[in-house]
Amino acid sequence: xxxxxxxxxxxxxxxxxxxxxxxxxxxxxxxxxxxxxxxxxxxxxxxxxxxxxxxxxxxxxxxxxxxxxxxxxxxxxxxxxxxxxxxxxxxxxxxxxxxxxxxxxxxxxxxxxxxxxxxxxxxxxxxxxxxxxxxxxxxxxxxxxxxxxxxxxxxxxxxxxxxxxxxxxxxxxxxxxxxxxxxxxxxxxxxxxxxxxxxxxxxxxxxxxxxxxxxxxxxxxxxxxxxxxxxxxxxxxx
Numbered sequence: 001x002x003x004x005x006x007x008x009x010x011x012x013x014x015x016x017x018x019x020x021x022x023x024x025x026x027x028x029x030x031x032x033x034x035x036x037x038x039x040x041x042x043x044x045x046x047x048x049x050x051x052x053x054x055x056x057x058x059x060x061x062x063x064x065x066x067x068x069x070x071x072x073x074x075x076x077x078x079x080x081x082x083x084x085x086x087x088x089x090x091x092x093x094x095x096x097x098x099x100x101x102x103x104x105x106x107x108x109x110x111x112x113x114x115x116x117x118x119x120x121x122x123x124x125x126x127x128x129x130x131x132x133x134x135x136x137x138x139x140x141x142x143x144x145x146x147x148x149x150x151x152x153x154x155x156x157x158x159x160x161x162x163x164x165x166x167x168x169x170x171x172x173x174x175x176x177x178x179x180x181x182x183x184x185x186x187x188x189x190x191x192x193x194x195x196x197x198x199x200x201x202x203x204x205x206x207x208x209x210x211x212x213x214x215x216x217x218x219x220x221x222x223x224x225x226x227x228x229x230x231x232x233x234x235x236x237x238x
Contacts, residue, residue, distance in 0.1 A: 001238040002030040002210035003200070004082065004189060005217050005231065008048070009035050010055030014068040020221065021072050021079070027228040028235035031080045033111070033212060034072070036065060036093075038086035043113055047215055062093050066101050073105050082132075084111040087120055095120055099127045109152060125151055132189075139166040139175060147179070153186050154179060158203055158211070159193025173206035180207075201237040211238065 005024045009017050017034075024032055037052035038044075044052070059065070073081070083102065090098045090112070102108060102124075110131050112121055121131050130152035135143045137160035147154050156175060169175045176188055190203045191212030200211045213234055220227035 001200075001204040001208060002187075002189070003028060003231070003235050003238045004031040004033055004191075004210050004212045005029040006033045006084075006212065006214040007035070008037075008051040008055065008218060009065060009068070010037050010059055011051040012054065013058055014064060018068055018072055018075065021076060023224060023228065024217075024231065025076050025079045027231035029079075029231055030235075030238075031082060031210065033082045033084055033214075034069065035084040036062065036086070036089045038089050038114070039092070040088050040114075041086060043086075045215070047218070051218070062089070066105075069107065070105055073107075080109070081107055082109045082111060083107045084113070086114040087112065087116060088114060090120055095123055099124060099129065102129055103127065111155065135175075135179070136160065137165045137169075137172075137175065139169050139178070144179070144182070147184060148182065151186075153209075154184060154188045155212075156188050156190050156208070157192045158190040158199065158208075171206065172203060172208070176207040197233040197237040200234050204238060 007017060007021055007024065021032055037055040039056060041049045041052050108130055110124060110129055112131050115121060124131055131150055132152040132155050133147040133150045134155045135147050136157045158172060169178055179188060187209040189210040189212060190208040194200055194203065194211045194213055195216050203211045217227060217230060220230055
């Protein structure tokens with residue numbers, strides 16, 4: 001199972017983000033979720049949104065972020081990246097320019113959020129980019145249908161409050177088994193609620209192909225030895 005660590009691009013600087021990506025990889029991360037900081041990250045936690053705001057204070061030029069991401073790819077050619085981006089950011093960059101950047105630099109797996117409609121998502125898919133779909137533990141039929149129709153990995157919510165869990169699929173394994181049963185053969189990566197190595201182990205036992213680890217690692221950025229140790233522990237359970 002793959003360990004996917006989240007990287008706040010540009011926080012505290014683009015240079016520091018590049019160094020952190022290298023630390024993640026050497027510590028054991030299989031994949032890195034890297035973001036374009038959004039000017040309106042309305043779906044993020046306060047913690048992530050604040051980091052995006054600080055990144056944009058330090059540098060508000062998306063061309064500079066793209067240059068940094070090109071450098072990361074050259075530095076870590078064997079590391080797989082998932083690009084998280086808001087639709088409002090794609091619009092600011094320009095959809096054609098954004099797609100060309102992704103194609104030219106092999107940022108082919110997208111978490112595309114904050115959609116007003118399907119137009120930019122469909123444009124990305126038509127141009128060969130793989131767009132993930134988020135499925136919550138309530139196993140909403142519409143979300144599952146979107147997941148069936150998309151071409152990217154499934155981002156499955158790992159944990160939820162009891163009243164938000166579908167009683168037909170009470171465990172994470174039940175959810176994964178159902179998605180497989182209806183024909184989804186693309187990777188299923190679990191996130192939201194993966195806070196400890198034990199959470200990662202439980203997701204692996206449920207049949208997940210990977211886990212996203214976010215704030216648990218981000219909060220250790222000022223203590224690199226502890227950060228490396230934590231990634232090591234997560235990797236042992238993957």
